[in-house]
Amino acid sequence: MKQWLSIALMLTLTGASGSALADNRPERLLLATQEWFPYQYQENGEMKGSGIEKIKCVLKVMEQPYQLTMTRWDRAQLLxxxxxxxxxxxxxxxxxxxxxxxxxxxxxxxxxxWFSLSGLTDINSKMFKRQIEVAALFGSNKWFWLHKNGYRVTKNPRSPKAMLELMLNGEVGAILGNDAVIEETIKKMGISYRAISKTRVQSQPLGVYFSKAFVEKYPQFLVEFNRASKQCKGN
Known part of the structure; x- marks a missing residue:
């Protein structure tokens, strides 16, 4: 079983204002994430990526101690x-x-x-949804979206590389993925871009989900987090 990697940054809250903040916040914020290059990934025992840097920026503005844990995406949500x-x-x-x-x-x-092998699948045809097997990262919003909208989904890949291998092996006709993630994976795997067709579906914002129990215990935390995230918008 893949060992989890955790990193922690402990900040010292001092003075009266620090004590007041500590009363309304956890001693240490615990957030889970997945390996999802280029947003968040491990390199030489360190978490890197644009997603990691964005979260670090927000929590630095808040002066909030934290610990980030990288695990499987479905497990991050379950935890x-x-x-x-x-x-x-x-x-x-x-x-x-x-x-x-x-x-x-x-x-x-x-x-x-949508990503598919060039010339083999017509994403816009009427028979695509009814007859073509497709895939998305298991437990992702895209995976749930496929099920909700009646696509043929039986595979449960747990990495972008596994998704692409399903497509290359002919086990699925197309995969639904994040542009940046799939394109970086294509590059890493050494696949010719000319072999792959891409059809844009939609744009989606990305944020942080906090448990309802946490928000109920610290009702001002999300307000402060959202305020801090606006300051990190350009980062």
Whole structure:
């Protein structure tokens, strides 16, 4: 089983204002995430990526101590639901997650696109949804979206590389993925871009989900988090 990687940054809150803040915040914020290049990934034992830097910026503005844990995406959400973690990131909004968590203002964004082998699948044809097997990252918002909208989904890939391999092996006709993530994975795998067709589906904001229990315990935290995230908008 893949070992989890955690990093912690402990900040000292001093003075009367620090004590007041500590009363309305956790001693240490616990957030879970997934390996999702280029947003968040591990390199030489360190978490990197635009998503990591964005979260670090927000929490630095807030002067909030934190710990980030990288694990499987479905597990990150489950740990938040059961209360082991305070929240998970980067995530797009959906009603399933709203049942147990509260969504922040967007801190980043993503584009969803269909990826398929050039010339083999007509994404815009009437028979595409009815007859073509498709896939998305298991447990992702895209995976739930496919099920909700009646696409043929039986595969549960847990990494972008696994998704692309399903497509290359002919096990699925198309995959629904994040542009930046899939394009970086294509580059890493050494696949010719000319072999892949891309069709834009929609754009989606990305934010942080905090458990309802956490928000109820610290009712001002999300307000402060959203305010701080606006200051990190250009970062």
């Amino acid at each position: 938040t639901e059961v209360g082991t973690q305070h929240g998970f990131f980067l995530a797009s909004h959906n009603v399933k997650r709203d049942e147990y968590a509260v969504y922040s203002l967007p801190v980043s964004e993503q584009n969803w696109s």
